[in-house]
Amino acid sequence: MEYYKQINEIWRVQGYRKAINTLRQQKQPVRTKQDALKLPGFGHQLSDKLEEIVKTGKLTRLIESKKDSRAAVLGLLEGIFGVGPNTAREWYNDGVRNLSNARVRPDLTPQQRVGIDRYHDFNTRIPRNEVAQHFSVVESAARNIDSGLRCFIMGSYRRGVQTCGDIDLIVTKPGTKRIEEGEKSLMWVLQKLTTQLTAMGFLKVCLLGKDKGGKDSNSKWYGASMLEDIGIWRRIDILIVPWSELGASLLYFTGNDLFNRSIRMLAVKKGMSLNQHGLFKDVIRDKNWKKIHRGTLVEAHDERKIFEALGIKWLEPKERNVG
DNA sequence: TCTCAGCGCCG
DNA sequence: CGGCGC
């Protein structure tokens, strides 16, 4: 809808999403520029646009933008997994206009190749109940490897939406403090789990998190999974997290992204810092706002306690759909 | 005019 | 490191 700005316009998009969010929260309909201007996220430009929509039922600027074929191609290319704004622009300037052009790029990464071959699959929303089925497959396999493992469905599924863009999962184990600790470490589990599910034919391809020769920093695995009776490849993300960081991980992986960004900004305003590993205080930042010291841990295991420490009331996952 | 979250993985 | 993704 309001996604008609693609090119180097991520902040404009963020502005629109914030405004949409405040608009949703309004109980009373907002009809005039005067009303709109009072709302957070609405400045003169957006208020003008709102008034135009209310009065005429359309937005001239939007109709014009539909004719922008360059934006349409850039949008198409960015729909490829592994292609972002820069690659899309570079390819466009090189004459790429469709997926077939893109498919024969010599600089195509293995990720992008899969992204093109499965373009339609990956851009198809997943019904809620199918997400749960994928989860069951992974959970059974995990429990089979180690009965102590715990799995959670995250992302938009946890926020209660009816269709999901992908499948987001967390695998953890009570008592763990580091993903590399122990005989059957979580890292080992992830490796074992993904190889096993690939051999079963459930996981179709690995897009990130392949065991690199010697290196071992694998806390995540992104790829594709498929249910035999559905036949569509789905994007699936599996994270392993230490039990000690479960709360921060749940908070992070539940989102949505705008919610995470606003709650993290709130943390900064309160002199703290929030990431997927925990909430920290006494963070030392240099003059360029870059972190020098991580600070000391406030809370990481308990999601509710992170809300408390930030001084905000608990929000159910479904209340975290921002924008 | 500056900022807009914070971090993991890959080539 | 830049790029991309979550």
Add this chain to the structure above:
DNA sequence: GAGA
């Protein structure tokens, strides 16, 4: 895009 808004906000400081």
